[in-house]
Amino acid sequence: MNEWIPLCPADDLPPGTMRALQVGGHAILLANVDGTLYATAGSCTHEQADLVDGYLEGAAVVCPIHFSMFALATGAVLDGPATLPLQVYPVRAENGWILIRLETGPETPSRPSAADPAGNP
Numbered sequence: 001m002n003e004w005i006p007l008c009p010a011d012d013l014p015p016g017t018m019r020a021l022q023v024g025g026h027a028i029l030l031a032n033v034d035g036t037l038y039a040t041a042g043s044c045t046h047e048q049a050d051l052v053d054g055y056l057e058g059a060a061v062v063c064p065i066h067f068s069m070f071a072l073a074t075g076a077v078l079d080g081p082a083t084l085p086l087q088v089y090p091v092r093a094e095n096g097w098i099l100i101r102l103e104t105g106p107e108t109p110s111r112p113s114a115a116d117p118a119g120n121p
Ligand code: FES
Pocket: 044, 045, 046, 047, 048, 049, 063, 064, 065, 066, 067, 068, 080, 081, 082
């Protein structure tokens, strides 16, 4: 799935807040850190706690149960006991709405063209 999906009005996610939403069978955590938007899986990879019940610490989310910390931009584990990263999703705001794509992983880099396999413009 590669289209941008509107999730909620941008006004519903002011800086310093998080929201949990369900999209296409995925539990999503949206976070706004000083105006930068992040979208990750909504459940901790340790024992599936709802991360929206945790708290933000800089550009990281801390799980409410055993306090694993995940980088919002990459999903990387910054502090355990979790060992597996969070899924992250591309997210942006447009016309007052927050949109995400449900593709897996970080932004997919553009593929090199056949004319220039090195990917130079
Ligand atoms: S459930 Fe999140 S750290 Fe254990």
